[in-house]
Amino acid sequence: MIEAMIYALPFLGQGFLVTLAVSGLVVAGSLVLGLVLGTALAFGPVWLGLPIRAFADTARAIPLIVLIFTVYYGLPALGVNLSPFWAAVAALTLFKTGHVIEIVRGAITSIAAGQMEAAKAIGLSFVDRLRYVIFPQAVRRFLPPWINSVTDSVKGSALVSLVGVVDLMMAIQQVIGRTYQPMPLYLLGAIIYIAVNASLSVTSRRLEARFARVVAS
Amino acid sequence: MHRAGIAVACLLLLGACGSSFGWHVVDPRTPGGWSNLTFILEGFSATIQVAVAAMALSMVLGLAVALLGAAPLRPARIAARIWVEGFRAVPILVMILWAFYGLPIVTGIRLEVFAAAVLAIGLCDSAFEAEIFRAGIQSVEHGQREAASALGLSRWQSMRFVILPQAIRRILPALGNQFVYVVKMSSLASVIGLPELTRKANELVVTVFRPLEIYTVLIVCYLVLVIAISAGVRWLERRLAVSGRTPGRIEPA
Numbered sequence: 001m002i003e004a005m006i007y008a009l010p011f012l013g014q015g016f017l018v019t020l021a022v023s024g025l026v027v028a029g030s031l032v033l034g035l036v037l038g039t040a041l042a043f044g045p046v047w048l049g050l051p052i053r054a055f056a057d058t059a060r061a062i063p064l065i066v067l068i069f070t071v072y073y074g075l076p077a078l079g080v081n082l083s084p085f086w087a088a089v090a091a092l093t094l095f096k097t098g099h100v101i102e103i104v105r106g107a108i109t110s111i112a113a114g115q116m117e118a119a120k121a122i123g124l125s126f127v128d129r130l131r132y133v134i135f136p137q138a139v140r141r142f143l144p145p146w147i148n149s150v151t152d153s154v155k156g157s158a159l160v161s162l163v164g165v166v167d168l169m170m171a172i173q174q175v176i177g178r179t180y181q182p183m184p185l186y187l188l189g190a191i192i193y194i195a196v197n198a199s200l201s202v203t204s205r206r207l208e209a210r211f212a213r214v215v216a217s
Numbered sequence: 218m219h220r221a222g223i224a225v226a227c228l229l230l231l232g233a234c235g236s237s238f239g240w241h242v243v244d245p246r247t248p249g250g251w252s253n254l255t256f257i258l259e260g261f262s263a264t265i266q267v268a269v270a271a272m273a274l275s276m277v278l279g280l281a282v283a284l285l286g287a288a289p290l291r292p293a294r295i296a297a298r299i300w301v302e303g304f305r306a307v308p309i310l311v312m313i314l315w316a317f318y319g320l321p322i323v324t325g326i327r328l329e330v331f332a333a334a335v336l337a338i339g340l341c342d343s344a345f346e347a348e349i350f351r352a353g354i355q356s357v358e359h360g361q362r363e364a365a366s367a368l369g370l371s372r373w374q375s376m377r378f379v380i381l382p383q384a385i386r387r388i389l390p391a392l393g394n395q396f397v398y399v400v401k402m403s404s405l406a407s408v409i410g411l412p413e414l415t416r417k418a419n420e421l422v423v424t425v426f427r428p429l430e431i432y433t434v435l436i437v438c439y440l441v442l443v444i445a446i447s448a449g450v451r452w453l454e455r456r457l458a459v460s461g462r463t464p465g466r467i468e469p470a
Contacts, residue, residue, distance in 0.1 A: 061397070061443040062436050063404035066415055070436065073428035077238070151306070158308035162408065169311060186319045190307055197306030 004181040005188050008172075012185075015171025016192060022089055022157040022167060027150050029093040034100025039130070041101060042108040052101065059098030064156055067091040072163045088160035092153065099149050107142035108134060140211040147204035151197045158193075168192060242427045243434050256421055257434060260414035264442070267334050267403040267413060272396050274339030279346025284376070286351055297347065304344035309402050312337040317409040334406035342399055349391045353384035386457050393450030397443050404439075414438055 041052045059067075071094075072087035082090060111134055119129040161170035172189040176182045243257075244250035286297035317333040320326055328336065357380045365375030407416035418435040422428045 058440065061401075061440050063401040063415065063439060065404045065407070066418075066432060066435055066439060069415075069419070069422075069428070070432040073422065074432045075429070077427075077429040155306070155308040158310045159405075161310075169308070173314075182319050183323055186311070186315050189311060190315075193308060193311065194303060194306040198302055201302060201305070 001181070001184045004179050004184045007179065008175045008185055008188060011171045011175050012168060012188060012192065015166055015168040018085075018160075018166060019154070019157050019168040022085070022092065022160055022165070023150075023154045025089050026092040026096055026153050026157065029089070030096035030100045030153075031146075033093070033097040034104055037097065038101040038104025039108065041105050043126075056098045056101040059094055060102070062095075064092070064095050064159055065162065067095055068159055068163060084160070084163040084165045088157075088163055088165055092156055092160070095156070096149065096153055099152075100146065103142060103145045103149065104138075106145075107138040110141050111137050143211065144204050144208045147200055147207065151200045151204075154196055154200070155193070238430060239427050240430055242425050242430055253421055253425065253431075254434070257414065257417045257431070257438065260412060260417035261438070261442075263331075263411055263413035263416075264400065264403050267331065267338070267406055267411065268396070268400040270331075270335045271338035271342060271403065272399050274335060275342035275346045275399070276392075278339065278343035280350050282343060282347035283350035283354060286347065287354055287376075301344045301347050304341050305348075307341060309338060309341045310405050310408065312341050313405055313409060330406070330409050330411045333409060334403070334411050338399060338402050338406070342395065342402070345395055345398075346392075349388050349395060350384070352391070353388035354380055356387055357383050389450065389454050389457065393447065393453075396450070397446055400442060400446065401439070 037052050037055075041049050041056070044052075068088055068091040071082065071091040072084060075082065075087075115133055115137065116129060119133040124132065157167060158169040160167050161173070164170075166174070168189060172185050176185050179185070241247060241250055243254050245254055282297045282300050285293045286301075288294060288297075313334060316328060316337040317330065320328060320333070354376075361379055361383065362375060365379040366372075370378065403413055404415040406413055407419060410416065414435060418431050421431050425431070
């Protein structure tokens with residue numbers, strides 16, 4: 001059992017790097033898109049808000065696996081040909097952006113309206129109001145749910161194996177195909193996922209506790 | 218998510234303008250399109266069955282773990298913590314593959330596709346249910362517990378008759394969200410061959426070679442399902458609401 005694990009480690013290491021790359025790209029991409037769209041949803045006019053709301057609701061209502069298949073197998077019919085890796089990253093990013101939009105909107109609207117009015121009253125421009133008044137306060141409410149959603153991204157990245165990207169999940173299955181020893185490998189895979197996500201979860205708890213203190217004081 | 222209706226309209230509009238679409242493969246007016254369409258729609262029953270069974274399993278497990286987590290014994294609380302952190306961290310796809318391919322080798326128990334999917338999704342989801350129940354139980358004011366013990370109710374009785382009825386009303390929106398999540402996760406059971414919506418669509422794609430149209434139909438199917446569930450949950454919330462009080466919203470931690 002231990003031998004099988006040692007044999008598998010380098011393969012799983014490579015798969016793990018792909019998992020990290022996918023998760024990293026998805027987290028970064030969805031953060032940028034989600035911040036922009038979420039802010040637009042919170043402050044923008046109705047004609048801008050409606051399509052964003054429709055996008056966020058739809059992205060969250062579709063199963064991730066369906067989204068990945070649609071982007072990878074469906075989009076070529078419209079002339080968009082993506083490699084498995086980028087198709088998976090694009091699908092996951094769309095999915096995650098829907099969540100980040102909601103988290104951003106929730107964090108921003110939780111800031112009392114008086115803050116915005118006070119910032120207007122002292123003559124700050126819109127960008128300055130966001131930068132110096134709203135965002136520093138909203139980030140406390142944004143971080144804990146956002147880190148939960150990062151955990152979700154790491155778990156969701158396991159689905160990229162379905163379109164043939166050799167991530168941690170796929171690497172596990174390939175090594176099982178060679179060694180016929182599923183148990184130690186699934187175990188090892190589970191340990192790696194748990195290690196990553198448990199550390200994220202601990203970080204989120206710490207941040208939550210820290211910001212709770214700051215808000216209380 | 219009632220606004221998702223707009224999105225359905227947008228998708229259909231997109232479909233109408235896209236010249237490279239071949240809607241005839243799912244056109245109910247032609248015999249071929251009709252049979253393709255009914256072929257996908259047959260998947261609804263399996264999707265709903267898996268989702269309901271997995272949700273039931275995860276709610277029972279989640280409530281048990283939440284009660285364990287609220288127990289006075291420290292080891293019980295630690296066990297509940299480990300359960301939640303452990304199952305929350307494992308991808309559901311990994312769990313489904315493990316339940317279907319791994320379990321027979323380790324224990325000799327060979328599960329049917331349906332049972333394996335329900336077990337895997339139920340176990341993974343139980344961690345989230347446990348957190349929701351925990352949040353609900355903690356949200357009930359301390360005075361309620363004190364009043365219950367002043368009336369001479371035992372710890373268990375106060376949980377059963379005082380705390381839980383209030384907690385469940387408050388966590389209903391969160392449970393509804395979670396059910397939507399479970400419905401979406403049931404699509405992963407397609408990987409081990411359960412004939413639910415996604416599996417049916419995949420099978421159709423490899424026979425008619427029209428992925429874009431078929432996956433669009435699939436997306437619409439899930440949107441309809443999710444909108445229907447949201448409406449159902451809202452109806453349930455209204456029914457269980459105590460007059461003059463709106464149910465508080467509690468997000469899972």
